[in-house]
Amino acid sequence: MSKVLEIKDIHAKIGEKEILKGLNLDLEPGKVHAIMGPNGAGKSTLSKTIVGHYDVEVTEGEILYKGKSILDMEPEERALEGIFLSFQHPVEIPGVNNAYFLRTALNAKRKHEGKEELNAAEFLREMKKYLEMLGMKADMISRSLNEGFSGGEKKRNEILQMLILEPDVIILDEIDSGLDIDALRAVSEGINLMKDGKRSFLVITHYSRILDYIKPDYIHVLKDGRIIKTAGPELVAQLEEHGYESIVEEA
Amino acid sequence: MRLSELKNKTLPEAAALLGADEKAVALERFMQIGLPNKKSEEYRYFQVEKLLDKAYRTLTYVPKPIEEAEKIVIVDGIVTHAPHGMRVYYEQCQAMDMTHFDPMYYLGHLLSPHVIKIDLDGDTDVEIEHHYTQSGALIAYRIVLINQANRHATLFESFHDEGVKDALVLYGYDTFVAPDSTLRILKNQKMEAEGYAMITSHRLQLEQRANAVIKSFDMGAGMGLQLIKADLDRYAHIDAGHLLYLNGEAQRGTVSKIIHKGEHSTSNQEAKNILDGTSRGIFDALIKVENSAKWTKAHQNSKAILLHERAYMAAKPQLEIYIDELEASHGSTTGQLDEKQLFYLRSRGISETEARKMLVIAFANTLIEQIKDSRQQEVIKTTFEEAFYAGEKDMA
Numbered sequence A: 001m002s003k004v005l006e007i008k009d010i011h012a013k014i015g016e017k018e019i020l021k022g023l024n025l026d027l028e029p030g031k032v033h034a035i036m037g038p039n040g041a042g043k044s045t046l047s048k049t050i051v052g053h054y055d056v057e058v059t060e061g062e063i064l065y066k067g068k069s070i071l072d073m074e075p076e077e078r079a080l081e082g083i084f085l086s087f088q089h090p091v092e093i094p095g096v097n098n099a100y101f102l103r104t105a106l107n108a109k110r111k112h113e114g115k116e117e118l119n120a121a122e123f124l125r126e127m128k129k130y131l132e133m134l135g136m137k138a139d140m141i142s143r144s145l146n147e148g149f150s151g152g153e154k155k156r157n158e159i160l161q162m163l164i165l166e167p168d169v170i171i172l173d174e175i176d177s178g179l180d181i182d183a184l185r186a187v188s189e190g191i192n193l194m195k196d197g198k199r200s201f202l203v204i205t206h207y208s209r210i211l212d213y214i215k216p217d218y219i220h221v222l223k224d225g226r227i228i229k230t231a232g233p234e235l236v237a238q239l240e241e242h243g244y245e246s247i248v249e250e251a
Numbered sequence B: 001m002r003l004s005e006l007k008n009k010t011l012p013e014a015a016a017l018l019g020a021d022e023k024a025v026a027l028e029r030f031m032q033i034g035l036p037n038k039k040s041e042e043y044r045y046f047q048v049e050k051l052l053d054k055a056y057r058t059l060t061y062v063p064k065p066i067e068e069a070e071k072i073v074i075v076d077g078i079v080t081h082a083p084h085g086m087r088v089y090y091e092q093c094q095a096m097d098m099t100h101f102d103p104m105y106y107l108g109h110l111l112s113p114h115v116i117k118i119d120l121d122g123d124t125d126v127e128i129e130h131h132y133t134q135s136g137a138l139i140a141y142r143i144v145l146i147n148q149a150n151r152h153a154t155l156f157e158s159f160h161d162e163g164v165k166d167a168l169v170l171y172g173y174d175t176f177v178a179p180d181s182t183l184r185i186l187k188n189q190k191m192e193a194e195g196y197a198m199i200t201s202h203r204l205q206l207e208q209r210a211n212a213v214i215k216s217f218d219m220g221a222g223m224g225l226q227l228i229k230a231d232l233d234r235y236a237h238i239d240a241g242h243l244l245y246l247n248g249e250a251q252r253g254t255v256s257k258i259i260h261k262g263e264h265s266t267s268n269q270e271a272k273n274i275l276d277g278t279s280r281g282i283f284d285a286l287i288k289v290e291n292s293a294k295w296t297k298a299h300q301n302s303k304a305i306l307l308h309e310r311a312y313m314a315a316k317p318q319l320e321i322y323i324d325e326l327e328a329s330h331g332s333t334t335g336q337l338d339e340k341q342l343f344y345l346r347s348r349g350i351s352e353t354e355a356r357k358m359l360v361i362a363f364a365n366t367l368i369e370q371i372k373d374s375r376q377q378e379v380i381k382t383t384f385e386e387a388f389y390a391g392e393k394d395m396a
């Protein structure tokens, strides 16, 4: 079976503390992988490790993307190659216009792919359909990036970026937390739009709610820096009922 | 001449050196304060002695017929162009400030045989282009600006050096802001490392209910200091903003004294400083509230971002207060670009250089976007980008 992302025995530190302790995980093309696990288990650390966040120091192991190691790649190279992370806590950037940011990101990608860059007018035309779909007010793209956005608005803006950039591996770190029902539906719709049988998703969540909308193919349990169980979607019910304590690490 | 030769001279000797009248009041004041050195408070962060020790050619300032153009053009201290109908002429300076803190203000006056007087009649919007073409020269000229009561005038200044090396420019305004008027002076200046150096010494006199806006956008490398003294009468208001974007070994910035003399006068001064390379930014700014200036409001703030570990910001906002009935605040911060913000942009495929540029521009824009005229705003943004990319190239 082919794999788009192979995480092999990753050990990673934040500061002096080892957070990921020999983590293994493979993402298959076209599949939705959900990761669940207790607070502080290392889920966000895993997502940061994949995108090359400066907090994380990898001490052992390897990450292959489409067969090539990415650990030495800059964050922007990983992004241009098609890896996308929707942040658990997107940062606010006062003074950077959201539309300008989105267009700069899209044009960086287009340039990387040898395509022509879009001007402001062409870009806005492209954007319109997504804004409507995500229920985003038009002024949200004329404002400063994430500045003063509500929690839900920030998450919609992450999904907007995903839609525009059309990445191949999409990591969603608690995209569903803090969303009301309408927002959850809109965000899920955006995610489902990206499913094309080739893209892979890594959905980090604490709740089964979002998994009702975006049907996962695999559930992985991450605990204490490692994936301790992988199963089908039926595992969600067991977790909801008995908690993480009930999971025994597989050999 | 070497300006440092003026050190420890008697009054007649100095008069002879400068070709000035021994009885000139400016000379007397200049001798009183003395040539600036590294111990002078106003020049403590700026290596002025390096400039004063150099030998410069002196120029003669012979007025030329002024041709008609859209802008005022001043080449090496001589007016060459001015808009149709605008009164631009030379005269002996009639109203020098006898309490200016800057010796170079007086030296500038002493070295200029006359002042260039510009009458801003009615509501006007005028551009001044300063051109420097003489390498190794000492270029000294003074401008007197007069506007009219109840009128609103804007002056937009830019500087063009045409590859000049090692010149020293001494210039500045004596400005009288009429009652109930507004005068806005915007300065856009990008300097090069080995080009001309500049000491600008301004004096602004704000009459009752006068409104002055003085915004400087100083970018690039080189040596440049602007010294500003502003006196505020009753209900006068000054809005001062200073952007520094420096790279290389630049030493640039502002030394200012805003003096509240009249009741209900208000001042607002804001500095944004972005420093790269081994540059040094200066914001040494005093707001003085005299005991005649009850119910004054004075706010002052400086923010600096250091893009390089060897860059240095000398930020000294100071308040000197002689009354209780006032509202005042001041503060300064110095930091780096926000790592989280930088990472966020990069994680979307934006290169590190571009991401840094976006964050730096976002910071600078808070000042640039205060300029109402969108064309002037564009000009400044373009200058900023040129300076920024030149700086990035240096780093590579």
Ligand SMILES: Nc1ncnc2c1ncn2[C@@H]1O[C@H](COP(=O)(O)OP(=O)(O)OP(=O)(O)O)[C@@H](O)[C@H]1O
Binding pocket: A014, A015, A019, A037, A038, A039, A040, A041, A042, A043, A044, A045, A046, A055, A088
């Ligand atoms: N910048 C940091 N500095 C120090 N410790 C950190 C930092 N970031 C994360 N940690 C620690 O690493 C551990 C794993 O954190 P991580 O954010 O990966 O957990 P998580 O599984 O995403 O938890 P949650 O479900 O609460 O989001 C925690 O103990 C956390 O305190």
Ligand SMILES: [Mg+2]
Binding pocket: A043, A044, A045, A088, A173
């Ligand atoms: Mg987390």
